[in-house]
Amino acid sequence: LGFLTPFVVRAKILFQKLWQAGIDWDEPLTTSIAEDWSKWKREAKNLWKIKIPRCLIPSPVEETDSIELHVYGDASKWAYGAVAYLKVISKDKTTVRFIMSKSRVAPLKTITLPRLELMAALIAA
Numbered sequence: 001l002g003f004l005t006p007f008v009v010r011a012k013i014l015f016q017k018l019w020q021a022g023i024d025w026d027e028p029l030t031t032s033i034a035e036d037w038s039k040w041k042r043e044a045k046n047l048w049k050i051k052i053p054r055c056l057i058p059s060p061v062e063e064t065d066s067i068e069l070h071v072y073g074d075a076s077k078w079a080y081g082a083v084a085y086l087k088v089i090s091k092d093k094t095t096v097r098f099i100m101s102k103s104r105v106a107p108l109k110t111i112t113l114p115r116l117e118l119m120a121a122l123i124a125a
Contacts, residue, residue, distance in 0.1 A: 002083075002101035003052050009079050009103040010040055016105050056097045059090045070096075073120035079105050080116045082124035 014036055021030060029037065057064060066089045073082040081103030087096045102123050106116055 005101040005103045012105045013078050056086050057088050058095050063090050065089045071124045073124035075116035075120045079103055080120040
């Protein structure tokens with residue numbers, strides 16, 4: 001489903017930094033990478049708190065006025081990604097539910113931000 005995408009992409013970026021720095025598996029980490037790794041490990045302890053509802057349409061379908069799919073893509077110089085939500089509008093309430101997300105680490109070769117935005121749009125499609 002990709003509901004951990006914002007968390008996992010940070011680890012992917014960290015591994016890319018390790019590769020760029022040429023750090024082998026048995027070498028000590030640089031201070032900045034070690035700090036990033038420690039922060040990531042601390043935050044991993046909170047993942048159990050994430051709750052994703054199983055039902056995408058909380059009210060009976062007959063009572064639903066409209067269902068909308070919203071997909072967003074975005075990029076930075078480090079990564080790009082997309083997320084999809086389902087918006088359900090009924091008489092008494094509107095609910096928005098997470099459907100899925102994807103992310104990719106930006107290539108090592110320098111790419112312009114508009115190009116990365118296009119790559120985000122591609123995985124959003």
